[in-house]
Amino acid sequence: xxxxKVLGPLTLLRQxxxxxxxxxxxxxxxxxxxARIHGLPGPRWFSEDRPIRRVHADAAMFVGGLRxxxxxxxxxxxxxxxxxxxxxxxxxxxxxxxxSTFLAVTTFGTASDAQDxxxxxxxxxxxxxxxxxxxxxxxxxxxxxLGWVHVAEVDSFLRCHQHxxxxxxxxxxxxxxxxxxxxxxTELGVVDPPRDRAELAxxxxxxxxxxxxxxxxxxxxRFLLLDPAVPVVARVPYAFLASAAVAELxxxxxxxxxxxxxxxxxxxxxxxxxxxxxxxxxxAMTAPAQAGGADRx
Numbered sequence: 001x002x003x004x005k006v007l008g009p010l011t012l013l014r015q016x017x018x019x020x021x022x023x024x025x026x027x028x029x030x031x032x033x034x035a036r037i038h039g040l041p042g043p044r045w046f047s048e049d050r051p052i053r054r055v056h057a058d059a060a061m062f063v064g065g066l067r068x069x070x071x072x073x074x075x076x077x078x079x080x081x082x083x084x085x086x087x088x089x090x091x092x093x094x095x096x097x098x099x100s101t102f103l104a105v106t107t108f109g110t111a112s113d114a115q116d117x118x119x120x121x122x123x124x125x126x127x128x129x130x131x132x133x134x135x136x137x138x139x140x141x142x143x144x145x146l147g148w149v150h151v152a153e154v155d156s157f158l159r160c161h162q163h164x165x166x167x168x169x170x171x172x173x174x175x176x177x178x179x180x181x182x183x184x185x186t187e188l189g190v191v192d193p194p195r196d197r198a199e200l201a202x203x204x205x206x207x208x209x210x211x212x213x214x215x216x217x218x219x220x221x222r223f224l225l226l227d228p229a230v231p232v233v234a235r236v237p238y239a240f241l242a243s244a245a246v247a248e249l250x251x252x253x254x255x256x257x258x259x260x261x262x263x264x265x266x267x268x269x270x271x272x273x274x275x276x277x278x279x280x281x282x283x284a285m286t287a288p289a290q291a292g293g294a295d296r297x
Contacts, residue, residue: 017284021284026104034104036109037108042111045106045111054161055161058164059164059281060160061103067160070253073216073257076132106187125140146188151194152204156248163248163271175196217256243270244270
């Protein structure tokens with residue numbers, strides 16, 4: 001009896017969709033990287049009971065990642081560095097794969113591999129520098145810019161997990177997640193990263209006077225939301241993810257990027273669609289490992 005008959009068409013579809021999605025996010029060598037990250041023995045930065053593991057393993061990260069990119073784009077110097085050096089337009093999937101691998105290694109990998117991943121990022125950052133139209137200069141290794149990228153990610157990942165995660169964190173675990181992320185931020189060069197929700201909110205507020213919707217930021221938002229590098233068949237599911245990500249942005253971040261603010265629609269149709277697509281991704285990415293299928297948990 002063939003494996004297809006044993007598994008059934010629905011399970012096969014689940015496995016194939018999950019495998020295709022995992023390859024997009026992790027790259028063609030994703031299974032090998034995953035085996036090393038989770039299977040290599042040795043101490044880790046974070047034990048299995050830490051909230052960072054729960055947040056970063058959940059499909060809500062798809063919404064959180066998009067929200068983080070949109071929010072980060074509001075800092076002119078950070079956006080200039082991304083536009084000039086990241087290759088997000090020419091190789092968006094490559095950038096996503098590098099970012100997802102870094103998060104996986106630092107969250108789940110051995111302490112040695114996590115330290116190596118951080119060292120690689122810091123070497124790249126030292127080479128990224130330039131200037132913007134008003135004459136200001138930027139360095140990707142600047143602790144102040146690193147701090148902005150860090151708080152935008154932490155706020156986005158946590159906020160989206162609380163709304164779309166399978167099991168939201170309680171209050172203490174939310175603070176513990178921010179504290180976990182501070183470990184990674186510190187290793188990357190962030191000075192005194194926030195350790196709880198109050199510190200995170202204060203740090204975000206402190207950056208607001210520096211934020212603006214530059215032409216580069218609005219171009220990045222259009223690319224991410226309206227012209228993404230996804231197959232035609234994935235455009236509708238991606239639109240649900242994009243709408244959910246925009247709905248998670250604070251009102252003050254919408255206008256600079258020329259994004260709509262529709263609170264009633266966002267609280268109903270957008271939230272429902274977001275839960276639907278995140279649930280579908282979670283279902284596919286946790287396909288059972290049968291007859292050669294890969295476990296994506």
